[in-house]
Every structure is written in C-alpha cells, then in structure tokens.
Amino acid sequence: MKYALVTGGSRGIGKAVCLKFAQMGVPVLINYHSNETAALDVLKCVQSIGGTAYLLQFDVASEKDVSSAIERWEDEHPDDYIAYLVNNAGIRKDNLMFMMPEKDWHDVIDVTLNGFYYVTRKLLPKMMMRRHGGRIINMASLSGLKGMPGQTNYSAAKGALIGATKALAQETASRNVTVNAIAPGFIESDMTKDLPQEELKKLVPMNRFGRPEEVAALVGFLCSDEAGYITGEVININGGLYS
DSSP, X not given: OEEEEETTTTSHHHHHHHHHHHHTTOOXXXXXXXXXXXXXXXXXXXXXXXXXXXXXXXXXXXXXXXXXXXXXXXXXXXXXXXXXEEEOOOOOXXXXXXGOOHHHHHHHHIIIIIHHHHHHHHHHHHHHHSTTOEEEEEEOOHHXXXXXXXXXXXXXXXXXXXXXXXXXXXXXXXXTEEEEEEEXXXXXXXXXXXXXXXXXXXXXXXXXXXXXXXXXXXXXXXXXXXXXXXXSOEEEESTTSOO
C-alpha cells in the first residue's frame, strides 16, 4: 500500500494536507516534533472523515531521529512504502540580520533545509525502485522567491529549498518520481497569526489571506496521476501578490 508522509503535519497547512490525503483515500503518516496534543487532534480529524492515519514522531533536523523513526515504520510495514512526501516542516525566527542570534539562523536552516535533506534522502531509494515512482512536494514560500525583510534566515532556507527542488527533479525524473515546490504567500495559520493581517491584506490583490485548504488542494493535484508530467516546478499560491 502507498502511504503519504507529511512533516510538520500537526497544524496549519500540514494539518490541511493530512486531511486532503485522507479525502483522496491515501493513508497518511502525521509527523510531529513535540506537540503530541495537536497531532492527536489531526489524527482524530482524519479518522472522523473515514481516513487512516498514524502518528510518526521525530525531529526533522536530526538525522538520527529521522532514520530511526522511518526504519521502525518500514520494519513494521514490509509490504508498504511511502509514495508521497510533503516536506512541510518549518519554523520562523524573524529578526533583522544585524540583530539575529546565530542560533536563530541555524535553527531555521536546520528545520527547513536539513529536514528536507534527511527525510527525502531516506525515502528516495524505495521511491525510485518502485514502478509507480513517487511524489515529493516541498513547501517553499513567497519569502524564498522575493525575499522578505526581517526573514533573511527564512528566505535563505526557502530559497535553497527551491534550488534543491529543481536539481532533484532532474535526478529522479527517469524513475517516475516528480519533485515540485509550492510557494504560499500569506496563509491563515499559526505561522502567520502574529502578523498584522489587516495591513498585509492591503498588499494582496485578492485582499485576503489564503486558507490552508487551498494549499492542500494544490498538494492533492500534484500528487495525482493527472500531474505526472509536472516536475521541477515552483507554483505560487499568493492571491496575486507576487508571480
């Protein structure tokens, strides 16, 4: 059976993506780092709509954590494989560059970029061995495309993720594994709840923040058979703010 793994799946966009996979009939592994309560809530939501889900706790920024958790799951599911990977885990630690503590720089890079590397590298061999291949979706950001003041660390991480997406897509295309990135703008979530929404809405031609479900719908399409010829792309979803 083909499974989906959503990193950072306990809140916001990650939660919406988990529910989307459930609607598609794909069993989903909900990754979380420390907030087990939120992860259990997502699990219950998936089950309430008839979906199948399991919790998979690990820190994406720890190679040891990632390897141990995935190997344990693979040992327990020898006939199954993770065909859909959504690298969604990310954190913000905003500050002006000249005031940014070194730890804040490394923490953001470690979760977004190293997390992508550790998880994707672990799953790629089995994806590439399977006849039906796989789908990898990397959650980038408007910040990684145009840069945002106060987010030098976040912009660096997301910009690098976009470059990695384009390179990896070329490495895996012949094995029917597509790799794409989604670059959301302002989306209603825990990540944006501390932002001045009324002021920022004025910058968006649609005059609103996006909804997590709108991003999840795009993930669902990119993971479908209909999107099998799309790879190496970065798709904006920002209400016309930037393209």
